[in-house]
Structures are given as structure tokens and as C-alpha cells.
Amino acid sequence: MFRSFLSLRYLLRRRTNLIGMVGVFVAVAALIMILSIMTGFLRQTRDVLRGSLSDIVILPALPPGHPSRGDPRPILAAVRAHPGARAATAQLVWGGILTQSGSRMDPTADCLADPLRGSLLAVRLVGIDVRSAERLAWPGVAAAILAAGGAPPPPAVQDEFDATALLAALLRAEESGEDSVLHARPRPVPVANALFPFASPPGYRPSGRPLPAVVLGEQLFHYLGLSRNAEIEIVTAVPDPATGEWVPNNRRFVVAGTFRTRDNEIDLSGMYLDRGELADFLGGYRPYTQVVVRLDDYEADGERVEQELLANLTDRGLLGGRQDEVRTWEQFRANLLAAIENERVLMGIMLSLVLVVAGFSIFAILSMMVIEKRRDIGILCALGATPAGVMQTFLMIAFWDGLVGSILGAGAGIWLAVKIDPIERWLSDTLGYQIFDRSVYVFDHIPSVIDPLAVLAIVAGAFLCSLLFAAVPAWRAARLEPLEALRYE
């Protein structure tokens, strides 16, 4: 009985003991906060990257002359027949260099001379299928088939919007900027109608034949200081089918608006246009380069579906026979994801050192206390306490330190993790210094995800750490020769 009573009394009457508790509190709160932020970082990065990449990407390496090289429909049909695939669409991805119309080649020359600008102006042209017109007409068509007595087939319309998150990225571009002065975002420039992104923008008055429309990544758009309806010129090169020599080619486009995936890489260099338009620009060299697939449940069976698609398509002779022709989105960004995961683990290890420091403070305070309380230990022995009882009394002090410190620390850490965004904003506004530069990262707020298992592990770890560091002084207390203390004053 006296163990818990005395340990609590020592804890409350000797304020230095609370330093150990505060140490555990700070360590646990910091660990939970940082790990929550890193987990949030990882999860949000995955979400963002996945949104712009779809689930599975098929890059058929077919030899020239193969019929499926010029027609994505066999592959699309094979993929769509797989029960795990929800939607698939063809994309034509090609590289290009962007120049602003009017000044002709000068900016391109600049960009070739200036490596920093050069990297920006090299753009990734993505030709996509948008079949909104068919989609919107489908209910009418279905009604007509039904009226004619036939059973309407399920809608076969599958386009970019089904397979990737482009529609969300187009709609996201409509969102206005951030609230704080420090976090101001440029004026949003969305497309007029996200369902028809490549329609001629309203107010566009072409002097001659209307130019095909493109949609740019928001950051690229603002970096170039463009406006809607601005004309841009793209330079690219394709091999001449006859000679095999690379032939440069250029074409002018009109800017219809922007998209925002929040993935910097894509927002800084991506440019979407109609697949047919891009194929035409490339002189019919390739009508598509890849097929992107959205699965019903990627997390559950992504790897399995990937393997099955690979086997399936190979069996039908629709792939070139290489192993990397079917990839998951994670394989595209494996390095970035692994880097964040590494950072998370390293942060955890580094912050665990804070816990060790807290443990050492418990160790130091208890060691001092054992020396200071020598006489009390002698008295307790005289009154019938066993060495084990004395040891437990001192262990109990660390027990309370660990218990209260880690539970309060968990509460504070969770609160900090949940409120980190407003806290950071308030700090940034108060100090006039931007702590978290949102333009550097993929997202516009500090993400945080609380993992209950991690919280439990941290609390348990902190608790055990306190006990572990208290074990040595407690053991010393039990081995003290109490008589020395009792005999003399």
C-alpha cells in the first residue's frame, strides 16, 4: 500500500520529479505530431500522385507494323473485360518545347541557353479522349433502344475522366486562393466547362482558322504569365516514317484554361489536349502511347490485377514481351514514395532520442532523490519495508511520470497534429515568416493523419522507457545500507 501512496507523495511534494513527467510529455507530443504529419505527407502524396497517374499504366512496346501499335482498341477491349478494371482509356504522351506565340523562337532560344528556364519550358503533351458529348447523349440513346424494344447495353463510354482524376484537377483550378496574406495564390483560371475542356474558349476571336485548345498546368500557366485565349506555340520532333530521321515540327494552340493536380511535376510541365489533335500534330506517327487503367480497388488487389493484365495481354500478343510494359502507378513514383517513407522512419528514430533524453532526466532526478532520501529509506526498512518494496516505491515515481506524461503527451500530440495547419498559419502570420512554404510541396495545407496504432506504440514505448531508466536508481535504493543513514544525523 505504501508504495503508491509514498511515490505519489514524493512526486507531488518534490517538484523536480515533474521535470521527468514534462520530458516524457514533450517527447510523446512531438513524436505523435511529427509522425502524424509524416504519415499524412505520405498518404496525401500517394493520393495526389495516384490521382494524376491512374492505377495501372500499360506501355505496349510493340514492334513497328504491329496492328495494335496504331489502334488502342484491342488492348482497351482486353483490359475492360477484366473484372478488376473499372475503366481504361488511351493516352498519347509526347514531349515538346513551348514558346509563346508572337515572339516566335526567341523564348525557346533563351530556354535552351538557360538550364533553369529550359527545364520549365519543356512540356509533357498528353493527348486524351474526352467523350462527354457521347456520355451526355447516352441516356437519350438508351431510352431510344428501350423504346424500340431492345435491352440497352451498359454505357460503353469510357474516357479520361473515368480512368484518371483529371476532371477533379480541372474543377480544382476553379477554387480561389488561400486566405492568409502570406499564402496568396494567383487568380484561378479554370476552363469554361470542365466537361468540354478543349472547346474553343469563350471570347476567343481567331483571326483565321480557330486554333486547337490546350489546358495547361496552373503553375506553368502562371510562370509564363499567360492569359486565357493566349496563343502558344509548341515545337516537337517525330521520326520520318520513310527515312527514320527526326523531323522538327511546330504548331500553334490557344490556351483554354488551367488544371491543378497539386502534383508539382505535372502542374509545372503538363499540357492536355485532344488525342486526335496531338496525333495529327505528330503527323500520325503514333495514335497512342499508353493505356491507363482505373481499378475497382487498387489497394486490395492492384498487384494481382497488374500481373493478370500482363499475362492476359501477352497471351493475346498485344504486348512486346517485356516485363515492364504493365506498371502500377507506385512503380512510376517509387523513388519519391520511398524517400518520404524513409524520412518518416528517420524522423521517428531521431525523435525517439528525445524520449531517451526524457528517460535520462528521470534517471538523474531519481538517482539524486535516492541519495537525498537515504534516511527515509532507512526508516521504511525499520518499519518493516522489504528491499523490493523500497524499489517499487521509486519505480512507481517513474510509473506516474511515464503514465501521466505519455497520456497527456498523446493528447497534446493528437491535438497538435489535428490543428497543425491553423497553428502554422497563426505562427507564420504572427512571425511574418512562412514556416511551411506551400508552393514547394504538392499540397496547400500541412497534412496529418493520426495512426492509432502508432500512438499506442509511442505511449507504450514512452511508458516502458520511463520504467527502464528508473530501474537502476530504484535498484540502488533497494540495495542501500539503511543503517548508515539512521545512525547519524
Place this chain on the structure above:
Amino acid sequence: MSSRPRTADPGGRPILAARDVRKAFAMGERTLEILHGVDLDLFPGELVALVGASGAGKSTLLHILGLLDRPSAGTVLLDGADVWNHSTVRRAALRNREIGFVFQFYHLLPELSALENVLLPAMIGESRLVFRSRRRVHRTRARELLGRFGMGDRLHHRPSQLSGGERQRVAMARALFNDPAILLADEPTGNLDRATGEKVLDLLFEEQRHRRLSMILVTHDERIARRCGRSIVMEDGQVQAAAR
């Protein structure tokens, strides 16, 4: 414990006995022997004064008799049983139940109030559940005991807020709380002025008579020794004379 006869019976079996007890301390290279073969009997209900000059080994003997210190040679018998054959836990339990200590310097725990200090032996001796269930009874008893020693209005004072005499009364109440058969007092008035010391001693002797305690009182004051039933004189680590 309550069944044990508490009458002064020098002819019967001693409740506490020392048999050829020696105690030596290592002082660097040399060993210093403080007790050179002490024999001592304490009979039930007996009040014995242990007198002698400073350094004669009185306190060392008392600590050995109180099971706080292990003799280098010889043995201590409690109720006829060799206590050093018992386990550490058993000896701790004997200290808790059978033996009460009163020290010269009171030795109260400074973080605890007077009442809590008195309750400490019960807290140590009983498990949490048992103590919880008897908590009210214990507190009433502790209040009564302190009240009997004139400390009724200072129950919640901490030792630092009490005078020397008051502290010693709290220490006495603590020593008697578990109703031990044996009380060992090591110069209980050595640190008090004469008037206060007299009052404390009166209380102590009254309790001894009332409870028929077997008690050893260490002192170097002849007047105090004369108030005891028997005096044992120690000199240079040996018992010199046992006078009635």
C-alpha cells in the same frame, strides 16, 4: 501476538535474546570490532535500560536486536527462533508487526503529515485492499493514539511544523501503531530539553506499563536508567553488569 503472555517473568523464556553477538566493521585494511560477544535476554513485559558511554556499542546492539543489522557472529532469537534463519521478507514482517522503534532523531518522513506518519506501519504491513477496507478504523486509531499523546490538534501538521517533543510523540505513536510486543528506544530524549524529555518519557513509560511492552531503552542518563526495572551496562562492546 495478542496470545503471547505479557508479564514480567525472568524465569520464563525471553522474548528477545542475543547470543554471543559480535559485530565488526571493515575500516580500510583493518576490521574494527564493536561488539565482542554480547549475551542479553529481554523477558516479556520487562523494561530494560541499556546504559553506557558513547561508542560503547549500545546503538549497534539495538539495531542488531531490532533485526536492522546482521551480526558478524552470534545470533538473535525472537520468541526462541533464530531470526537470521528467516527470509528477508519474513524479517521485514517481524520488524513491522513485532518490533517498534523510537529513534533519538525521531526519523519521521518529512513529506507526510503527523497522521500519515503514524499510519505508515499499517500501510507497509498491509496490502492495498486490506488497508483500504480498514482505512477508517486505522485513521480512528491513529487519531486516538495521537490524541493520547496530546497531539490531537496537530494531526495534519508536517514534521517541519512540529517541535522536537511533538515530533517524538508522533514517532512514539508510529512505533506503537501496529501494537508490537517489543519496543526499542534509542535515546528517545537525547535531543530534547529536560522538561520536554521528562514528559515524553512519562508517556513512554505509561504506555509500556499499560501495554505490558517488552522494552529496551538506550540511554546514558543514570536518572532515566533508575526508572527502569533493570539496567544493563555496556562498556567497550561488552555487557559489564546486569543490575536489577
